[in-house]
Amino acid sequence: MHEMSIAQSLVGIIEQEMLKHEVTRLIRVRVKYGRISAIVPEALQTAFQVMTMDTPIKGAKLEIEEIPLVARCRECKKEFSPEDDLLIMTCPYCDAEFGHEIISGKELFIDELEAE
Amino acid sequence: MQIKVIRKILEANDRISEQLKGFFREKKILVLNLMSSPGAGKTTLLEKTLTDLKDEFNMAVIEGDLQTSNDAERIAATGAQVIQINTEGGCHLDGSMVLEATGQMELDNVDVLFVENVGNLVCPAEFSVGEDHKVTILSVVEGDDKPEKYPLIFAESRVMLLNKTDLLPYVDFSMEKASNFARSLNSDMVIYPVSAKTRDGMDSWYDWLRKEVRHKKKG
Numbered sequence: 001m002h003e004m005s006i007a008q009s010l011v012g013i014i015e016q017e018m019l020k021h022e023v024t025r026l027i028r029v030r031v032k033y034g035r036i037s038a039i040v041p042e043a044l045q046t047a048f049q050v051m052t053m054d055t056p057i058k059g060a061k062l063e064i065e066e067i068p069l070v071a072r073c074r075e076c077k078k079e080f081s082p083e084d085d086l087l088i089m090t091c092p093y094c095d096a097e098f099g100h101e102i103i104s105g106k107e108l109f110i111d112e113l114e115a116e
Numbered sequence: 117m118q119i120k121v122i123r124k125i126l127e128a129n130d131r132i133s134e135q136l137k138g139f140f141r142e143k144k145i146l147v148l149n150l151m152s153s154p155g156a157g158k159t160t161l162l163e164k165t166l167t168d169l170k171d172e173f174n175m176a177v178i179e180g181d182l183q184t185s186n187d188a189e190r191i192a193a194t195g196a197q198v199i200q201i202n203t204e205g206g207c208h209l210d211g212s213m214v215l216e217a218t219g220q221m222e223l224d225n226v227d228v229l230f231v232e233n234v235g236n237l238v239c240p241a242e243f244s245v246g247e248d249h250k251v252t253i254l255s256v257v258e259g260d261d262k263p264e265k266y267p268l269i270f271a272e273s274r275v276m277l278l279n280k281t282d283l284l285p286y287v288d289f290s291m292e293k294a295s296n297f298a299r300s301l302n303s304d305m306v307i308y309p310v311s312a313k314t315r316d317g318m319d320s321w322y323d324w325l326r327k328e329v330r331h332k333k334k335g
Contacts (some may be wrong), residue, residue: 002208002239009125021119031125036267036301038238074303089300098296099303102271108242110121 003040005106007047013110014057023115028061030112034105035069069105079103129243132211136246140229145334146325149247151269153262154235156255157279159187161312162230166194168315169322173227173329178217180209180234187232197221210240212279214246227329237262241269245294248301248332249274256280263297271301275308277321282311 014029033039041064048062071089072079075096082089092099124130140147152158166175176197177187188200199217201209204285214231223229231247233240241250252273254262257280263270270276276298278291295307310317 002242005206005208005210005243006125009128011121012128013121013125017121017123023117023119036271037270038241038266038268051298068241071301089297098299100301101303102301106268106271108126109124111120112118112120116117 001041002038003047004043004051006039007051010048010110011051011055011057014113017113018115021115024056025116026060027116028063029062029110029114030065032065032107032109034067034107036102036105037108039064039108041066043058065111067107068106070103071100071105072103074099074101077083092098111113126242129211132215133244133246136211136215139218140246140248141335143223143226144333144335145223146231146329147231147245147247148234149231149245149250150253151233151237151240151250151273152235152253152255153237153258156235156253156258157312158232158235158253159190159251161277161279161310162232163190163194163244164312164315164318165230165322166191166196166327168318168327170195172326174225175228175230176221176223176226178214178221178229178231179208180232182206182234190231197226203234207234207236209233209245210243211245223292227333228325237266237269241266241272248328250275251275253277253279254268254294256284257287260294261289261297264269264293265299270298270305272331273298273302273305275321275324278309279312280305281309281316282314 052058068081070079070081073091073096076094078091078093150158177191177202179198182203185200188198199221201213202219231245250273252269287291299305304335308320
């Protein structure tokens with residue numbers, strides 16, 4: 001349940017940004033996470049609600065969006081997105097099996113927020 | 117008002133990790149973040165390593181534990197300097213915990229600092245603690261599908277130690293399958309099959325450590 005630590009950091013950044021932009025009410029915030037980052041969206045939702053309970057952020061909507069896993073093949077250098085089943089990470093172009101480089105899918109960032 | 121932010125959520129931890137990296141670079145200490153499931157044999161592997169390389173290196177340990185000090189006591193018995201971080205239920209170590217721990221340690225002549233993370237294949241992967249490398253220990257009794265189930269930790273690790281190979285005759289574990297999964301997203305990964313208990317295969321791990329210490333000393 002490291003989502004608690006993540007929610008805590010998230011709230012910290014939201015508060016800084018709200019102060020910077022001189023807004024007091026948060027309407028929604030969007031977080032993006034990579035497919036293989038160790039995030040469980042439901043757990044993050046719960047953690048966010050708990051962390052914001054007695055704060056001005058309470059009631060704001062947390063949108064959580066997944067970023068697909070994109071790998072670059074070690075052999076043919078083409079990019080591909082492995083199917084849902086991570087079991088087989090074979091390059092669809094040349095059948096190479098290992099050593100692919102991760103282009104995206106490990107991210108964890110706050111994308112934007114809406115406030116007034 | 118719409119506000120575009122684009123900030124890493126764990127940026128505060130990343131900053132502390134960078135600060136720690138600078139500190140360790142200056143002191144020329146090789147720092148390894150050891151991660152595994154509970155019971156994969158992190159502490160036993162560490163005990164053997166600390167004992168076997170005692171005359172070669174000055175080694176210290178930061179021991180992450182949920183509640184007890186059992187592991188720290190085992191480490192202390194090898195004669196190595198050890199400090200315990202009790203996460204009180206927390207599922208991972210983070211940069212600030214390690215920063216605080218280093219403040220209480222004597223690190224001037226230390227060659228290698230092992231950070232033994234909390235037993236967990238998920239959460240620790242997201243939090244850097246100033247390490248040079250992440251080292252993941254997977255014991256063969258856990259199953260060869262673990263790298264596939266927990267892709268991040270294996271994608272981030274420089275070394276995978278496949279521990280408890282003495283139990284291979286009793287379990288269905290394919291070294292090839294585990295290695296292939298782990299390498300599918302990580303071509304640089306070094307994989308050593310070991311048995312910390314019988315010391316089988318440990319020499320390759322020690323050679324890797326020696327090489328990394330030399331590398332770190334050179335700067």
